[in-house]
Amino acid sequence: MAEFSTPTTEQEFAENFAQLKPLMNRTEALFESSRCLFCFDAPCIKACPSGIDIPQFIRQINSGNDTGAARTIYEANYFGNACGKVCPTEVLCEGACVYNLQEVKPIEIGRLQSYATTKVIASGKKLFGPGAANGKSVAVIGAGPAGISAACELRALGYEVDVFEAKAQPSGLTVYGVAPYKITNEETLAEMDYLQAQFGYHTHFNSPINSREELIELENKYDAIFLGIGLGKTNALGLPGEDKINCTGAVEFIAELRQQHHKIVVGRKVIVLGGGNTAMDAASESARLGAERVLLAYRRGKEEMGAYEFEYDLAKGVGVSGVFNVAPLEIVGDDYVAGVRFIRTETIDGRVSEIAGSEFVEPCDMVIKATGQAKQTQFLSLIPGLEVDGKGRIVANAHTGQTTNPKYFASGDAWNGGAEVVNAAAEAKLTARGIHAYLSK
Amino acid sequence: MPDLSINFAGIKSPNPFWLASAPPTNSGYQIMKAFDAGWGGAVWKTMGVPVVNVSSRYGGVNYRDKRLVGFNNIELISDRPLADNLREIEEVKKRFPNHAVIASLMVQSRQEWHDIVRQSQDAGADGFELNFGCPHGMCERGMGSAVGQEPKILQMIVEWVMEVATKPVIVKLTPNISDITEPALAARRGGADAISLINTIQSIVGVDIDHFAPYPVVDGKGSNGGYCGPAVKPIALNMVKNCAQHPDIQLPISGIGGIETWRDAVEHILLGASSVQVCTAAMHYGFGIIREMTSGLEQYMVDKGFHTIYDFVGKALPNVLPWEQLNMKYKVTANIHAEKCIGCQLCYTACEDGAHQAIKLNADTRVPEIIEENCVGCNLCSLVCPVEECITMDRTDSGTEHLTWKERVEAGTAPTEFNDERAGGRHHWVPEPSAALGKERHKTLPGKARIYAGETEAPAEA
Numbered sequence: 001m002a003e004f005s006t007p008t009t010e011q012e013f014a015e016n017f018a019q020l021k022p023l024m025n026r027t028e029a030l031f032e033s034s035r036c037l038f039c040f041d042a043p044c045i046k047a048c049p050s051g052i053d054i055p056q057f058i059r060q061i062n063s064g065n066d067t068g069a070a071r072t073i074y075e076a077n078y079f080g081n082a083c084g085k086v087c088p089t090e091v092l093c094e095g096a097c098v099y100n101l102q103e104v105k106p107i108e109i110g111r112l113q114s115y116a117t118t119k120v121i122a123s124g125k126k127l128f129g130p131g132a133a134n135g136k137s138v139a140v141i142g143a144g145p146a147g148i149s150a151a152c153e154l155r156a157l158g159y160e161v162d163v164f165e166a167k168a169q170p171s172g173l174t175v176y177g178v179a180p181y182k183i184t185n186e187e188t189l190a191e192m193d194y195l196q197a198q199f200g201y202h203t204h205f206n207s208p209i210n211s212r213e214e215l216i217e218l219e220n221k222y223d224a225i226f227l228g229i230g231l232g233k234t235n236a237l238g239l240p241g242e243d244k245i246n247c248t249g250a251v252e253f254i255a256e257l258r259q260q261h262h263k264i265v266v267g268r269k270v271i272v273l274g275g276g277n278t279a280m281d282a283a284s285e286s287a288r289l290g291a292e293r294v295l296l297a298y299r300r301g302k303e304e305m306g307a308y309e310f311e312y313d314l315a316k317g318v319g320v321s322g323v324f325n326v327a328p329l330e331i332v333g334d335d336y337v338a339g340v341r342f343i344r345t346e347t348i349d350g351r352v353s354e355i356a357g358s359e360f361v362e363p364c365d366m367v368i369k370a371t372g373q374a375k376q377t378q379f380l381s382l383i384p385g386l387e388v389d390g391k392g393r394i395v396a397n398a399h400t401g402q403t404t405n406p407k408y409f410a411s412g413d414a415w416n417g418g419a420e421v422v423n424a425a426a427e428a429k430l431t432a433r434g435i436h437a438y439l440s441k
Numbered sequence: 442m443p444d445l446s447i448n449f450a451g452i453k454s455p456n457p458f459w460l461a462s463a464p465p466t467n468s469g470y471q472i473m474k475a476f477d478a479g480w481g482g483a484v485w486k487t488m489g490v491p492v493v494n495v496s497s498r499y500g501g502v503n504y505r506d507k508r509l510v511g512f513n514n515i516e517l518i519s520d521r522p523l524a525d526n527l528r529e530i531e532e533v534k535k536r537f538p539n540h541a542v543i544a545s546l547m548v549q550s551r552q553e554w555h556d557i558v559r560q561s562q563d564a565g566a567d568g569f570e571l572n573f574g575c576p577h578g579m580c581e582r583g584m585g586s587a588v589g590q591e592p593k594i595l596q597m598i599v600e601w602v603m604e605v606a607t608k609p610v611i612v613k614l615t616p617n618i619s620d621i622t623e624p625a626l627a628a629r630r631g632g633a634d635a636i637s638l639i640n641t642i643q644s645i646v647g648v649d650i651d652h653f654a655p656y657p658v659v660d661g662k663g664s665n666g667g668y669c670g671p672a673v674k675p676i677a678l679n680m681v682k683n684c685a686q687h688p689d690i691q692l693p694i695s696g697i698g699g700i701e702t703w704r705d706a707v708e709h710i711l712l713g714a715s716s717v718q719v720c721t722a723a724m725h726y727g728f729g730i731i732r733e734m735t736s737g738l739e740q741y742m743v744d745k746g747f748h749t750i751y752d753f754v755g756k757a758l759p760n761v762l763p764w765e766q767l768n769m770k771y772k773v774t775a776n777i778h779a780e781k782c783i784g785c786q787l788c789y790t791a792c793e794d795g796a797h798q799a800i801k802l803n804a805d806t807r808v809p810e811i812i813e814e815n816c817v818g819c820n821l822c823s824l825v826c827p828v829e830e831c832i833t834m835d836r837t838d839s840g841t842e843h844l845t846w847k848e849r850v851e852a853g854t855a856p857t858e859f860n861d862e863r864a865g866g867r868h869h870w871v872p873e874p875s876a877a878l879g880k881e882r883h884k885t886l887p888g889k890a891r892i893y894a895g896e897t898e899a900p901a902e903a
Contacts, residue, residue, distance in 0.1 A: 016681035037827050040786035041884035043807070064503060098807075102828060383806040 003319040006290030011321040012206055014136045016288040017180040020314075021085050021108075024115040033062035039098055039379045044109060047096035050077035050426035054093055055110055055133065061116055066080035070120035071127050073113055075214050078149045079425040081121060081176045082396040083312040085183040085362055087422050088249040088277075110285055115392030117189070120420060121194045128198045132214040134158035136439055139222040140201075141209050144172020144432075145424035147228030148195060153432035154226075155199035159439075162222070163201055166208035167395030170196075174421055181288070185258060212382045219407060224435045227394065227403070227410040237273070241331030242369075250274065250370035257285055265364025269293045270339050272320075273328055274370030275305035280315045280367045294320045295362065297340070300329040319441055325361075327354060339363040383408055393417045400434025401427065409435050443452040443742035444749045445735065449716045450635040450693045451609040452568045452727040454541040455752055456481035457705065458734055461697055461718035462545035462570060462613075464516065465728075469529030473536060478728040481734055482541030484637075484718060486517035487572045488526050488557065489584075500646035502672060512670035513646040513719045515657060517578045518547055523557070527564040534565035543611065545585050546602075547572040554601045570610045571599065571633075573624070574615035574640020576667050586640065589615035592627035599631025607633040611695060614680075617643050621680040622687045629690055636684060636693035637718065639677045643666025651789035653873075674699025678712055682761050685713025699700035703737025711757035715750060765850075770842035773834040774819040775799070775811050781831035782808045789833060796821045798872055805834070815870050 005376040007013040024032065024344035036058040053072050060069035075082035089095070089110040097106030120127065138154050140147045143165035169175050170192040175185055196203065209215065218225055223267045234249025236242060246267060257264050266289040272282050286294045296315065298305055305312065312322070326342040333339065343356035375392030381435050385405040388397040392404055394410040401409045411431045412424035445456040453719050460481035467486045475483060494516055502511030517722050519526060534542055544561035546569055548554055558569060573595055575585030578832055588595050595612070604612055612628035614621060616639040625636050643665050647656045654665030663752055675697020679685070685692050696714025700706050701722035709717050784807025791801040799815035800822060811822075822830040849855040856864040 031506045034507075037785045037787060039784075040790035041881075043784065096781040098785045 004066075004288050004290050005034055006266075007288075010261060013079070013180075013262040016290075017285075018078055019085075019184070020093075020181050021111050021114065024108075024111050025242065030111060031116045032108050032112055033058045035099075037098065037270055042106075042240060043096040043098060046091040047092045048076075049092070049422045050083070052080075052093075052113070054113075056104055057116060058109070058112055066116050066119045067123075067125055067127070069116035070125075071090060073117055073128060075423050076424065076429075078152045078195055078429070079145050079171075079174070079191070079421055081114050081117035081438070082145070082171065082188060083422045083425065084115075084117060085187065086174065086308075087176045087420060088308055091308055094109075095355045097122075097249065103154065113196065117191070117214070119136065124194070124197070126198060128152075128156065130155040130200050131158035133160070136223045137161065137221070138219045138224045138226055138227060138435060140226040141218075142172065142228035142230060143167075143170035143203060143205070144230050145174060145229050145408075145421045146230070146413060146414075146428040147172070147226065148192065148408075149425045149428035150226045150228060150411060150432045151201040152195055153429050154435065155201050156354070157432065157436045159223075159436075161174065161199075161201035161213055163203045164207045164209050164218075165203065165205050166210075168205050170203060170205075172228075176258055177251060177278075178421075179254070180258060180261070181284075190423040193419075194205050201412045209382075210379060210382075212336075215357060216384055224438050225286070225408050225427075226435065227408055227414055228412050228424070229376050229379065230413040232376045233374055234369050235372045235374050237328065237369060237371060239330055240331065244331050244333050244337045244367075245335055246337040246365060247331050247367040247399075248369070250368050251276045253282055253368050254278070254285065256437065262289075266291050266398050267364065269295075269296055269364040270368060271295045272364045272368045272370055273297050273362040275300065276370060276372070277307045277311050279313040280307045280320075280402055282370050283320040284315045284318050286366070286368065287315075289322055291366075294322055296322045297328065297362070298322065298324050300346055301325060327352070336363055339365050340367060372383060373418065374411075377386060380414075391417055392430035396431075397434065399430070400437060401431025402434055402438060406438070409438075442466070443747060445481075445738060445742075447716055447750050447808040449541070449695065452482070452541050452543065452716075453539065454481040454716065455539060456735055456738075457543065457716045458484055459543070459712070459716055459718045460723060461540060461720040462543075462572065462641075463489050463720040463724070464514075465720060465723045467521070467837075471534050472529075472533050473508055475723075475731075476533070476537045478541050479731040480540075480728065482567075482716070484545050484570050485519075485526060485530060485566075485669065485885050487541065487545040487547045487575070488561070489518050489522055489553075491520050491522055492517035492578075494520055495659045497657040499660060500666065502646055502670070509670055509721065509725050510814060511594040511646065511668060511672035513641065513644050513657075513668045515577050515659075515664050515666040516626045518545075518572070518575070520711050523560070528561055530561070530564040530566055534567075537806075541567050543568045543570050545572050545613070549582075549814060550585060551601045554598060555605045556604050558602055562606070562608055567606060568611060568634075568765055569606060570611040570613050570637060571602060572613050572640075574613045574638075575600075576615060576617050577645040577665055583742065586615035586617050586643075587741040589624050589640070590618050592623050595624050596627040596631040599628055599633050601720070605631040610814040612637040613640055613697075613807055614638040614681055614684075615640045616676060620682050624689060624694070625684045625687065626692045629692055633692065634681070635695060636690070638698055639673070640699045641669045642762075643674065644668030644674055657872065669698065671699045671701055671705075674705060674708075677716060679709060681709055681714055682712040682758065684827070685758055686756055686761065694865070701725075703734045703741060706734060706738060707741055710750065710754055712757055712761070713755040715754045747893070765847040766845050768843050769849075770827045770838055770844050772812055772838040774821075774837045775818070775820075775822050776815045776833050776835045777809060777822075778831050778833065781828050783828055783831075784808060785827060787825045787827065791821050791825045797869075817869075 002017045007016045032037050038055045042055045057069040057072040088168050093109045094106040099106045108156045137160035140163040142153050142161050170189045175188045199437050234251050261308045270286040270291045273375050283296045327347045328340050328343050330341040339361045344355045345352050379390050387404040394415045396410045413426035443475045447457045462484040466483045472483045498516040504510045544566035549696050573589035579585035580587040581726045591644045610633050645655045681696050695716040696709030700719045706717045724777050727865040789800045789809040800809045826832045840888045
């Protein structure tokens with residue numbers, strides 16, 4: 001039996017995908033902020049990739065200075081609200097909270113962060129603005145966490161900024177890729193609107209850049225180009241039957257889910273292939289969409305999964321079952337997916353080997369491949385002199401984000417290979433400073 | 442089972458917990474409810490010529506998420522006709538003959554005092570409490586703390602009361618005075634049977650920073666009020682001790698001020714109180730708190746082997762000495778129990794910035810280390826540490842030597858001049874002033890700000 005009935009209305013969808021980190025009210029924020037010890041040289045700050053001064057903003061909330069708290073957060077991280085909601089805080093700031101060592105519940109830093117930021121977003125209070133115009137301009141390709149963060153920082157430094165985005169909305173995976181129970185579209189876009197109103201960068205949606213000609217135009221028009229292009233489509237597995245109807249990539253599945261909500265149709269029995277966080281999301285989401293059975297199939301052992309433990313727990317909590325040491329060989333069925341033929345595996349000295357004769361077919365009517373996203377190597381090859389490493393990641397200076405083509409700078413997934421929103425936001429701030437240093441020479 | 446009952450200057454009560462004269466004792470209804478819940482006595486809300494009150498009347502001090510660690514009021518004495526109060530006193534006494542009902546009184550002329558004392562006696566009150574403490578509203582009319590601050594007038598009024606009183610008279614003292622023992626002595630001279638303290642402390646509880654007026658706000662304005670609640674306990678304890686230790690006062694003391702739990706009550710009793718009065722806690726949590734108070738007191742007495750309250754009234758007094766009589770050879774040193782430490786480093790920053798730079802940090806661990814030779818045993822680190830018993834203050838002297846400041850003065854070894862070496866200050870290690878500059882900027886600046894400001898992650902070790 002499914003844990004969730006198939007949502008048929010927006011309200012039912014919202015119930016099935018209830019926020020994991022719901023908004024705090026003032027009383028809860030007061031109680032939670034009161035627990036903070038205000039550690040010296042606080043471990044939570046160090047654990048935050050964007051280095052938010054967490055004890056400071058918690059103290060500001062506690063003393064009733066919510067606006068100041070939001071300023072503290074945004075000074076370090078333009079995706080303040082998004083990060084409060086979607087960050088894996090369990091392994092970052094909250095995981096570093098000293099209370100953990102006392103077996104006491106860590107401070108709910110993420111929720112406090114969103115408490116302060118949503119308040120200032122709702123009020124529309126002006127905290128920041130563009131710096132004095134310096135006469136230079138930067139093109140930002142990609143309106144994801146990296147691109148938007150870079151745009152904000154560059155505006156603060158006085159640059160004209162044009163952001164080009166292939167999709168129709170900003171924030172990248174925050175609105176197209178994160179599980180809906182982590183953040184809603186409305187929250188995400190409200191923060192984007194807030195930032196744009198503060199900093200005044202220009203956005204160009206439905207404007208993919210994918211030819212050498214378009215790049216030449218940008219190179220001629222702008223003083224520097226920031227690449228916040230993220231990753232591409234789900235990697236093909238190269239299996240027979242992969243093109244059958246109802247065999248989809250997790251990234252594509254989630255993007256559609258985020259935009260279509262309950263209008264998306266999920267199979268009755270879903271098999272998710274993969275062991276990373278995206279696989280956990282896709283499995284959880286299938287269950288919350290009313291799938292009767294959701295199997296998470298991973299080719300290695302449970303302990304070897306890349307997903308955070310709490311993400312797997314979350315999936316298990318909504319009825320997902322894990323099947324380990326199985327590798328898919330073929331998607332079976334006629335036009336539609338009818339099952340996956342697996343072979344059992346074992347891991348010996350870190351290497352996965354298939355166990356001969358152990359093949360079996362697990363029937364299903366939908367397959368979601370969460371087996372990683374492709375790098376945008378074809379696009380990157382259009383930029384002269386730009387190097388990528390063996391894994392397809394952009395090569396760039398660790399302190400400035402400058403690529404091997406000096407006019408191009410990079411941050412986010414395309415550079416780091418795929419990480420959290422917070423990593424992209426932090427890197428982009430650094431890279432914007434790198435652009436500024438380069439153009440100020 | 443220990444016996445919680447008391448006989449306070451002739452006023453008998455099944456336990457030492459009385460409700461103080463205040464809003465919770467405004468009516469017979471409230472007092473009957475309190476006695477039903479387990480309170481031993483009640484001091485009736487002060488009676489006199491009925492007053493007219495304002496709205497609002499109370500203000501609170503919150504600490505973080507904790508409400509009413511301090512509380513103040515600008516309410517006056519009873520606004521009810523005397524006859525109503527007296528009728529209800531009679532009713533309560535009839536229903537609860539073994540509970541203490543004390544009439545708190547505040548009037549002006551000798552005749553008024555005589556009349557109100559006689560009428561209260563006739564109503565069946567077990568005793569009187571003369572309100573010489575109220576620090577707002579009434580004092581401007583020459584009553585309340587205006588009396589408590591003038592020992593001669595206080596004594597005169599006590600004498601008036603004693604002329605007609607046939608029941609024990611308690612004088613309630615105001616803390617708004619430099620030496621609490623002076624009005625206490627005046628009460629004694631006037632013939633009072635007991636004293637109670639403290640009344641509220643004159644206060645402004647807070648300011649509305651949006652409307653620029655003190656709390657509680659009355660039509661955009663405010664006034665000074667009377668401060669009470671948990672925050673005033675230390676002030677009350679010290680004044681109770683002062684009266685209890687004074688050789689010429691020698692009166693039973695009803696302790697008032699910041700009593701919310703059995704532990705607070707025990708502290709008052711150990712410093713000389715033989716009944717305790719409670720107001721704010723009952724206003725905050727209702728009469729139900731009495732269950733915790735009596736059960737806690739009972740358990741404490743069982744654990745300590747005390748049979749009656751009188752087994753420990755004033756038991757801490759011999760250990761409260763003037764500073765000059767404390768043993769300067771006694772020495773404790775902080776000890777961080779690493780296995781309990783959670784690495785918040787509050788002890789480090791407290792000692793570094795607020796005390797004696799006797800704690801250091803080491804690489805690769807968040808557990809701070811005590812620099813024993815710098816530790817003066819001040820307790821600060823153990824007070825800020827959020828983990829129970831993680832930092833202990835352990836005795837390090839031999840326990841065989843005893844030397845007080847008084848003895849040093851008498852022996853002529855106390856420092857007397859500005860640069861006197863006998864103070865030993867030169868031997869206390871302090872860092873060079875300039876060593877402070879930039880020392881911890883890399884730790885106090887938020888994360889990435891370190892990099893943006895062009896600073897390295899950590900300064901090179903000197």
